[in-house]
Amino acid sequence: MSDKLRVGILGATGMVGQRFIALLENHPWFEVTTVAASPRSAGKTYEEAVGNRWKMDTPIPESVKNLVVHNVNEVEEVASHVDFVFSAVDMSKDEIKAIEEAYAKTETPVVSNNSAHRWTPDVPMIIPEINPEATDVIKYQKERLGTKRGFIAVKPNCSIQSYTPVLTAWKEFEPYEVVVTTYQAISGAGKNFKEWPEMVGNIIPFIGGEEEKSEREPLRVWGHVDDEKKAIVPLGEDTITITSQCIRVPVLYGHTAAVFVKFRKNPTKQQLIDAMTSFSGEPQRLQLPNAPKQFIQYLEEDNRPQVTLDVNYENGFGVSVGRLREDKVYDWKFVGLSHNTIRGAAGGGVLCAELLKAKGFITKK
Numbered sequence: 151m152s153d154k155l156r157v158g159i160l161g162a163t164g165m166v167g168q169r170f171i172a173l174l175e176n177h178p179w180f181e182v183t184t185v186a187a188s189p190r191s192a193g194k195t196y197e198e199a200v201g202n203r204w205k206m207d208t209p210i211p212e213s214v215k216n217l218v219v220h221n222v223n224e225v226e227e228v229a230s231h232v233d234f235v236f237s238a239v240d241m242s243k244d245e246i247k248a249i250e251e252a253y254a255k256t257e258t259p260v261v262s263n264n265s266a267h268r269w270t271p272d273v274p275m276i277i278p279e280i281n282p283e284a285t286d287v288i289k290y291q292k293e294r295l296g297t298k299r300g301f302i303a304v305k306p307n308c309s310i311q312s313y314t315p316v317l318t319a320w321k322e323f324e325p326y327e328v329v330v331t332t333y334q335a336i337s338g339a340g341k342n343f344k345e346w347p348e349m350v351g352n353i354i355p356f357i358g359g360e361e362e363k364s365e366r367e368p369l370r371v372w373g374h375v376d377d378e379k380k381a382i383v384p385l386g387e388d389t390i391t392i393t394s395q396c397i398r399v400p401v402l403y404g405h406t407a408a409v410f411v412k413f414r415k416n417p418t419k420q421q422l423i424d425a426m427t428s429f430s431g432e433p434q435r436l437q438l439p440n441a442p443k444q445f446i447q448y449l450e451e452d453n454r455p456q457v458t459l460d461v462n463y464e465n466g467f468g469v470s471v472g473r474l475r476e477d478k479v480y481d482w483k484f485v486g487l488s489h490n491t492i493r494g495a496a497g498g499g500v501l502c503a504e505l506l507k508a509k510g511f512i513t514k515k
């Protein structure tokens with residue numbers, strides 16, 4: 151019998167579910183043993199259920215294609231086969247909240263890509279390099295849920311990953327006002343060009359709920375665990391304010407962000423570059439399987455980062471930055487790029503689970 155932890159994928163047939171399955175092929179610690187999706191997919195093999203909607207560059211892993219899909223609503227049954235689950239279910243926010251809690255209450259840790267629990271006060275929202283200590287709130291969540299090993303952890307929205315790590319690396323220079331415009335790939339909406347032909351040669355200046363997430367979620371990532379409140383308290387807007395516009399662009403993978411920043415201190419360009427390129431955290435220290443060796447790269451060429459050249463930097467787990475220059479209204483401006491379905495979605499979830507395993511929160515049942 152394998153020593154690997156048995157993993158279930160909830161919402162296994164969707165784009166993020168597929169990405170989880172592709173990323174976990176040959177994972178040294180985790181093995182996908184159970185796939186679950188909506189009742190209409192239940193009872194089919196995974197290959198039949200996905201049909202011609204498989205969107206990854208690599209084929210469906212042999213170890214997964216013949217797994218019989220479970221009904222995701224049969225919580226006890228699915229949970230009985232796994233040590234923990236990744237959640238990418240596609241339901242209403244209230245349904246997601248309820249089903250993720252139901253899994254946690256079966257003593258099954260849930261690592262979620264969904265936004266439903268991102269503001270639940272005792273649920274950690276983790277970017278492993280930035281706030282690994284957010285796991286300290288899990289004990290309070292378990293107290294509330296009445297569990298011993300079951301809990302929910304989430305990762306933040308894909309849109310914030312191209313600039314939040316950079317602003318974190320610059321913390322010592324005290325950034326306090328940020329204007330960001332994101333240029334978001336269509337895969338962020340779970341679609342490709344065949345499914346969304348209107349996006350060919352087009353731009354849509356609206357992504358529902360995205361600007362609020364882009365402005366608020368970094369503050370929760372930068373928050374702290376308050377032991378009296380048994381909750382994560384977000385950083386206040388008096389420390390840093392972010393305003394954003396989020397735009398859908400005709401790109402398949404890769405969210406780009408154009409960012410303007412004001413600082414309380416007065417960094418030089420070289421100090422900003424050094425702070426970015428030397429920035430690392432627990433994933434690097436613990437040598438987690440998917441930790442990028444260098445989290446943030448700085449590209450000197452004026453025409454970088456480019457989606458086609460740079461989106462797969464560090465296997466899609468790294469952030470590429472370029473065009474750092476002084477600004478006449480703000481202090482500095484730059485362009486950041488990250489892979490929205492790897493670092494920004496399933497990959498961010500896998501790295502989070504690796505951190506949780508390394509810290510002893512996810513174990514064999």
Ligand SMILES: N[C@@H](CC=O)C(=O)O
Nearest residue numbers: 307308309334338339
């Ligand atoms: N909501 C985002 C996806 C991020 O998780 C998008 O639409 O691009």
